[in-house]
Amino acid sequence: MKHLASATVSELFNDIFKATMQAGRRLAHAIGAMAWPQLLATCVLLAILITIVPLALTLFIAFMLVKLVVAALVLQTRRARGQARPG
Incomplete structure (x- = not known):
């Protein structure tokens, strides 16, 4: 090496x-x-991107976690009901 x-x-x-x-x-x-209007538009778009992209990613992760928790609870109740019945 x-x-x-x-x-x-x-x-x-x-x-x-x-x-x-x-x-x-x-x-x-x-x-x-850059001209002043172009510079202003660029700054506004950059600010929107910096704000919206992390917010969207955070909300996506939060909703996916909620979905996984709800799915786990539903599966747990279905399994509990299936084991309680004599088969």
Whole structure:
């Protein structure tokens, strides 16, 4: 098994830093080139996405848990009724 040299790890972090900085510069340039109404619409859409997506996922998980609990209770009562009857 190969061991990573510290120079290789350092180069990796340097490349990640350079790529992040380049992406940040491009984003800043794109934001600077936007008109005010376009910038406002972008901010509103981003805020809606940041708010709605986690809410939808949370509600989906909550309702799935409620469904599983109700299904387990229904199955438990049906099994209890089936065992109580002489067959």
